[in-house]
Amino acid sequence: MPILHAVMEDMGYVDPAAIPILAEELNLSRADVHGVVTFYHDFRQTPPGRTTVRICRAEACQAVGGRTLEERAKTRLGVGFGETTDDGAVSLEQVFCFGNCAIGPTVQVDERLYGRVSPEQLDHLLEVTA
Numbered sequence: 001m002p003i004l005h006a007v008m009e010d011m012g013y014v015d016p017a018a019i020p021i022l023a024e025e026l027n028l029s030r031a032d033v034h035g036v037v038t039f040y041h042d043f044r045q046t047p048p049g050r051t052t053v054r055i056c057r058a059e060a061c062q063a064v065g066g067r068t069l070e071e072r073a074k075t076r077l078g079v080g081f082g083e084t085t086d087d088g089a090v091s092l093e094q095v096f097c098f099g100n101c102a103i104g105p106t107v108q109v110d111e112r113l114y115g116r117v118s119p120e121q122l123d124h125l126l127e128v129t130a
């Protein structure tokens with residue numbers, strides 16, 4: 001896991017072509033490494049967009065409007081979770097709790113966290129990133 005996180009930190013994603021190399025270096029099977037990369041949502045297998053928008057999908061945020069934000073972001077960007085817009089501008093990701101539950105729904109744009117995000121605020125955040 002720490003090595004995969006280091007690859008993510010350095011490259012922004014884990015290139016599937018690197019999995020056999022990582023497996024050999026770590027003395028693991030390709031299936032073991034592939035399994036970890038595909039199981040955890042944090043490990044991307046494609047290059048990220050220039051901006052990453054993450055929406056909390058955990059219960060506390062969903063109870064205060066998170067689902068509306070999810071659908072709005074997907075519709076406006078034309079992508080689903082784990083995907084990047086065709087122009088490479090924005091990647092949309094799902095997160096299951098940022099620890100910001102008291103002021104949900106929570107959205108993160110790159111490293112900045114936003115709480116109590118309304119649909120209109122989400123529109124503004126998406127316009128700024130596009």
Ligand code: FES
Nearest residue numbers: 056061098100101
């Ligand atoms: S449930 Fe969304 S930040 Fe915790």
